[in-house]
Amino acid sequence: MTVFNSPSFDSHELVAFKEDAHSGLRAIIAVHNTALGPALGGCRFYPYGSDEQALEDVLRLSRGMSYKSALAGLPLGGGKAVIIGDPASQKSRQLLLAMGEFIEGLSGQYITAEDSGTGVADMKVISERTTYVSGVMDGGRFGGDPSPYTAQGVFCGIKAALAFRHKANSLKGVRVAIQGAGSVGRHLTALIVAAGAEVFIADFNAANLKLAQALGAKTVAVPDVLSMDVDVLAPCAMGAVIDEQTVGVIKAGIVAGAANNQLAQVIQGEQLRQRGILYAPDFVINAGGIIDVYYQRAEGSSEKSAAHVETIADTLQRIFRRAEHTGETTARVAELLAEERFLAPVKIAAA
Numbered sequence: 001m002t003v004f005n006s007p008s009f010d011s012h013e014l015v016a017f018k019e020d021a022h023s024g025l026r027a028i029i030a031v032h033n034t035a036l037g038p039a040l041g042g043c044r045f046y047p048y049g050s051d052e053q054a055l056e057d058v059l060r061l062s063r064g065m066s067y068k069s070a071l072a073g074l075p076l077g078g079g080k081a082v083i084i085g086d087p088a089s090q091k092s093r094q095l096l097l098a099m100g101e102f103i104e105g106l107s108g109q110y111i112t113a114e115d116s117g118t119g120v121a122d123m124k125v126i127s128e129r130t131t132y133v134s135g136v137m138d139g140g141r142f143g144g145d146p147s148p149y150t151a152q153g154v155f156c157g158i159k160a161a162l163a164f165r166h167k168a169n170s171l172k173g174v175r176v177a178i179q180g181a182g183s184v185g186r187h188l189t190a191l192i193v194a195a196g197a198e199v200f201i202a203d204f205n206a207a208n209l210k211l212a213q214a215l216g217a218k219t220v221a222v223p224d225v226l227s228m229d230v231d232v233l234a235p236c237a238m239g240a241v242i243d244e245q246t247v248g249v250i251k252a253g254i255v256a257g258a259a260n261n262q263l264a265q266v267i268q269g270e271q272l273r274q275r276g277i278l279y280a281p282d283f284v285i286n287a288g289g290i291i292d293v294y295y296q297r298a299e300g301s302s303e304k305s306a307a308h309v310e311t312i313a314d315t316l317q318r319i320f321r322r323a324e325h326t327g328e329t330t331a332r333v334a335e336l337l338a339e340e341r342f343l344a345p346v347k348i349a350a351a
């Protein structure tokens with residue numbers, strides 16, 4: 001495995017590997033940029049098909065965290081961790097403790113939090129071996145779970161996109177298709193249904209779909225969700241869902257969801273623009289979770305988290321206006337705005 005030759009390597013500051021035979025841990029931590037502060041990002045537990053796939057994912061995700069934190073106005077850098085394996089069958093207390101030791105060994109260069117395949121309970125186990133962990137706040141509104149704030153940010157972003165594209169100030173009568181009925185997808189469903197919109201949701205997990213149905217969503221088949229005739233498509237599952245094959249079937253006028261790295265390649269952003277589809281860059285709209293875990297670590301309140309998340313709408317409006325003026329894609333505009341912050345040679349105090 002050659003890190004420097006990886007297509008997703010982007011002058012990352014650190015890429016660390018760990019294999020622990022005793023616990024079965026096989027993990028990678030990537031730190032992309034720490035110009036604004038320590039790298040904070042989630043720990044993903046996923047059954048990658050190969051070590052190379054895991055490396056590509058952690059490199060892309062950590063880079064995205066640099067951009068996400070910068071545009072969210074946080075004093076944080078970008079990092080990510082991946083554990084290679086099936087969380088349903090391979091997760092154990094020993095493995096999580098070993099992960100905590102791995103993180104502790106980096107001496108604060110990387111701060112972890114929950115992600116796909118991990119949760120608050122896992123973070124609490126990891127915190128037995130390291131202090132460099134967020135998302136374990138007891139007594140908070142959601143007990144340390146950042147996913148409601150991620151959903152809140154996406155909800156704000158959808159409203160901002162509708163306001164920009166249609167000058168609409170209400171979701172009543174709007175049709176939204178959500179790909180992914182996990183924690184974020186369900187919280188988003190509840191918010192959108194309460195606002196008067198019609199929600200269609202798809203997921204391979206039948207239990208998650210049942211929970212989403214109880215919130216008022218209508219279920220659809222996974223292969224059909226991307227091509228539904230709706231106003232808004234909200235990808236809220238895994239990344240790279242918009243690729244050469246799927247970009248042409250999207251009928252929604254707005255793509256605004258929580259999934260990371262929704263565009264398989266940069267060209268898909270241009271293809272969406274050419275088709276007149278307004279894309280809310282994922283690392284902007286899904287920043288609610290990282291905002292919340294930052295405030296948890298900074299001993300802030302749920303109210304502060306929620307208020308900061310609301311600013312995502314203003315950031316997106318700024319991006320939409322600039323993209324309309326310059327003719328660039330919204331994704332490129334968002335990257336340029338983020339780079340103005342974290343590429344400047346200024347160090348900000350650690351979180």
